[in-house]
Amino acid sequence: MSTTAPDAAGMDHGAEALRADTPFERATIGLGTSLLAVVAALGLGAVILAGSGENPLTAYGAILVGSFGDWFAIGETLARAAPLAVVGVGAAVALRAGVITIGAQGQLIAGSLGALCAGFVLQDAPAVAAVPLAAVAGALFGMAWVLIPALLRAHLNVNEILSTLLFNEFAFLLLAYLLNNPLKEPKAITPKSEPLPDSVVLGDLVASTRLHAGVLAVVVIVALFALWTRSTMGYRYDLFGENPRLAHSLGIGGRRVVLNSLLISGALAGLAGWLQAAGLLQRLFVDIAEEIGFFGLVVAMLGGARPLGILAAALLVGALQAGGLHMQATEGIPASLSDVIQALILLGFAVRYAPQIAAIGRRAVRSLTDTFGAAAGWGRARGGAGGEA
Amino acid sequence: MAKLAELTFWTATISGGLRLATPLIFASLGETIAQRAGVLNIGLEGYMIIGALTSLYVTVESGIAVGLLAGALSGAVLALLMVWLCVRLNANQVVVGFGLTILGVGLTGYIFRLTTPLGAERRQVNILGEIRIPGLSDIPFLGEAFLSNSWMTWLAFGLVPVVWWLAQRTVFGLEVRAVGEDPDAAFARGVDVIRVRSLATLLSGLLGGLGGAAITTALVGVFEPAITAGRGFIALIVIIMVRWSAWGVAVGSFAFGLADALGANLRNIVSDSVPTEALQTIPFLVALIILIIGARRARMPKSLGFNYVPDR
Numbered sequence: 212m213s214t215t216a217p218d219a220a221g222m223d224h225g226a227e228a229l230r231a232d233t234p235f236e237r238a239t240i241g242l243g244t245s246l247l248a249v250v251a252a253l254g255l256g257a258v259i260l261a262g263s264g265e266n267p268l269t270a271y272g273a274i275l276v277g278s279f280g281d282w283f284a285i286g287e288t289l290a291r292a293a294p295l296a297v298v299g300v301g302a303a304v305a306l307r308a309g310v311i312t313i314g315a316q317g318q319l320i321a322g323s324l325g326a327l328c329a330g331f332v333l334q335d336a337p338a339v340a341a342v343p344l345a346a347v348a349g350a351l352f353g354m355a356w357v358l359i360p361a362l363l364r365a366h367l368n369v370n371e372i373l374s375t376l377l378f379n380e381f382a383f384l385l386l387a388y389l390l391n392n393p394l395k396e397p398k399a400i401t402p403k404s405e406p407l408p409d410s411v412v413l414g415d416l417v418a419s420t421r422l423h424a425g426v427l428a429v430v431v432i433v434a435l436f437a438l439w440t441r442s443t444m445g446y447r448y449d450l451f452g453e454n455p456r457l458a459h460s461l462g463i464g465g466r467r468v469v470l471n472s473l474l475i476s477g478a479l480a481g482l483a484g485w486l487q488a489a490g491l492l493q494r495l496f497v498d499i500a501e502e503i504g505f506f507g508l509v510v511a512m513l514g515g516a517r518p519l520g521i522l523a524a525a526l527l528v529g530a531l532q533a534g535g536l537h538m539q540a541t542e543g544i545p546a547s548l549s550d551v552i553q554a555l556i557l558l559g560f561a562v563r564y565a566p567q568i569a570a571i572g573r574r575a576v577r578s579l580t581d582t583f584g585a586a587a588g589w590g591r592a593r594g595g596a597g598g599e600a
Numbered sequence: 601m602a603k604l605a606e607l608t609f610w611t612a613t614i615s616g617g618l619r620l621a622t623p624l625i626f627a628s629l630g631e632t633i634a635q636r637a638g639v640l641n642i643g644l645e646g647y648m649i650i651g652a653l654t655s656l657y658v659t660v661e662s663g664i665a666v667g668l669l670a671g672a673l674s675g676a677v678l679a680l681l682m683v684w685l686c687v688r689l690n691a692n693q694v695v696v697g698f699g700l701t702i703l704g705v706g707l708t709g710y711i712f713r714l715t716t717p718l719g720a721e722r723r724q725v726n727i728l729g730e731i732r733i734p735g736l737s738d739i740p741f742l743g744e745a746f747l748s749n750s751w752m753t754w755l756a757f758g759l760v761p762v763v764w765w766l767a768q769r770t771v772f773g774l775e776v777r778a779v780g781e782d783p784d785a786a787f788a789r790g791v792d793v794i795r796v797r798s799l800a801t802l803l804s805g806l807l808g809g810l811g812g813a814a815i816t817t818a819l820v821g822v823f824e825p826a827i828t829a830g831r832g833f834i835a836l837i838v839i840i841m842v843r844w845s846a847w848g849v850a851v852g853s854f855a856f857g858l859a860d861a862l863g864a865n866l867r868n869i870v871s872d873s874v875p876t877e878a879l880q881t882i883p884f885l886v887a888l889i890i891l892i893i894g895a896r897r898a899r900m901p902k903s904l905g906f907n908y909v910p911d912r
Contacts, residue, residue: 259707263710263711263714363892363895368895370891373840377837381881381884384878509702512698545713545714547706548706548710550706551707555699557695557699558696558699558703561691561692562685562689562696565691
């Protein structure tokens with residue numbers, strides 16, 4: 212094979228380069244190169260800061276304080292990480308099946324509209340019923356928003372990256388229309404909806420933070436995703452993502468896999484919209500989706516489309532964003548710096564398994580294991596099974 | 601609605617369509633070459649926005665010629681990252697492209713906010729003047745609609761035959777198509793696959809940056825965060841639609857620009873009962889239709905999106 216397939220998750224294409232290594236080396240190199248990517252991104256970020264006349268230490272200090280400095284900051288980080296993780300899981304389901312969707316943005320908007328509709332209908336219902344029904348409504352609306360691109364991809368082979376992108380625009384314009392007209396709170400100056408009825412609103416988990424009960428749903432979703440990756444069905448989807456032709460010959464239908472994985476990702480993006488509408492903001496705003504849809508995909512890519520990876524990546528991105536806003540507010544350094552750092556981390560992750568870079572890591576790990584291994588006896592077995600004669 | 605039948609409406613819409621097509625033509629022409637060589641630049645949006653900011657900031661200081669050059673070069677710098685990470689180190693093209701888009705948008709947002717504190721005056725330039733063809737531009741309707749354009753627009757359309765010639769009539773063009781279709785065979789014939797792909801990607805960066813420059817210097821005159829508004833992705837749609845053809849790029853870009861201008865101009869003449877948001881969907885609806893039609897006949901370069909790893 213002289214051409215490498217653009218594998219779905221995008222992060223594992225170096226597996227080949229690592230195949231000869233022991234599991235210990237592989238894990239160390241994986242973790243080490245990931246950390247290296249983060250450190251390198253922060254280093255480049257520091258260069259940009261210094262180059263623009265800002266003190267990198269001040270900036271990073273403010274990011275740290277704004278993301279983990281106190282309970283409020285931790286609440287902000289978690290509240291931001293929650294929808295990112297949910298979108299990330301959805302994107303990961305699709306990525307594993309070889310489908311790339313950047314439509315989470317639009318599906319998230321649809322999901323928040325679903326939560327709002329549920330709120331109108333269930334105004335007087337008990338919260339026990341209303342809250343889960345609102346979540347379901349969010350998921351269904353999100354799913355509905357991806358239905359057309361999914362059908363187009365499955366049946367007419369219309370590129371899903373670009374069609375979902377267009378549906379983001381439609382969703383945004385629809386929301387803008389609704390919030391400027393029928394859903395507008397009458398006296399409000401900026402377009403926003405009435406507050407969601409209490410019956411569907413998610414309560415705060417920790418007093419005086421914005422951390423709401425919805426983040427508990429994230430734990431459930433990630434756990435379900437972990438089960439999915441180990442299920443027969445999940446395995447089929449992985450197989451399709453890795454080798455559609457083999458999957459086809461094993462009777463795994465491409466259309467159904469593509470359609471279902473897109474619908475699942477849509478439902479999860481819709482759930483993230485529910486988290487935003489019923490949990491964090493409790494109203495609809497024009498920018499309710501912020502850029503969660505896009506960064507959710509970043510989270511899926513950074514997390515290697517794996518459950519724990521996604522959780523870690525969502526925390527990292529959530530912390531950078533919460534901290535970035537704090538930095539902007541206290542130090543006047545634009546929060547866009549967080550985006551720059553995230554982009555650099557993503558680029559670093561994309562090449563962390565490149566043979567040239569993995570080789571450096573491998574050399575480092577080997578010299579370490581050789582040193583310690585000789586002493587402790589758990590190092591890499593030298594000279595194969597027979598040992599050196 | 602009676603105004604719909606008036607000539608002035610269509611004159612304005614067509615000339616507006618040509619204006620709005622300009623950045624798309626630049627970006628899609630470069631990306632056509634890159635995709636023909638097998639490199640998918642999802643980061644085109646990033647090349648464009650960094651070109652938009654750089655060209656404006658440099659034009660304010662040093663004039664339009666240097667500004668445009670700087671805009672193109674800044675796009676190429678981002679494309680250089682694409683070359684290094686994907687063409688050389690074989691990273692996933694979609695992931696890196698996505699990262700480059702975020703990087704471009706984030707970096708320009710950072711620079712803009714830093715140089716433009718709240719309340720401060722924005723850097724702005726006079727948008728480029730029109731070039732009228734003596735005699736022809738005075739033809740009623742046709743002259744006004746089609747032949748009185750910003751010279752950036754003339755440049756964009758002038759570039760179309762150049763790129764066509766480059767792709768179809770030169771050795772480089774042949775090599776580009778060869779490495780995009782079958783890099784192994786091209787390699788066997790002695791083509792330096794990595795070099796051709798690198799050059800093609802850089803070309804996409806240069807023209808992407810120039811496309812961004814067209815937005816700030818020829819269309820708007822100022823920069824604001826996210827000013828490219830997804831045009832990099834629209835360019836990707838145009839390319840699929842026109843099946844990687846340089847002449848097609850001109851037509852497809854004009855179609856999208858026309859829809860864009862139509863949405864904007866209709867706002868002035870329809871009754872207030874039509875929501876402006878509905879009119880704003882027009883260009884995206886057109887893009888969707890283009891995408892669907894394009895997908896039915898698309899025959900993309902065979903190795904598009906696949907990295908080339910020489911046999912070790």
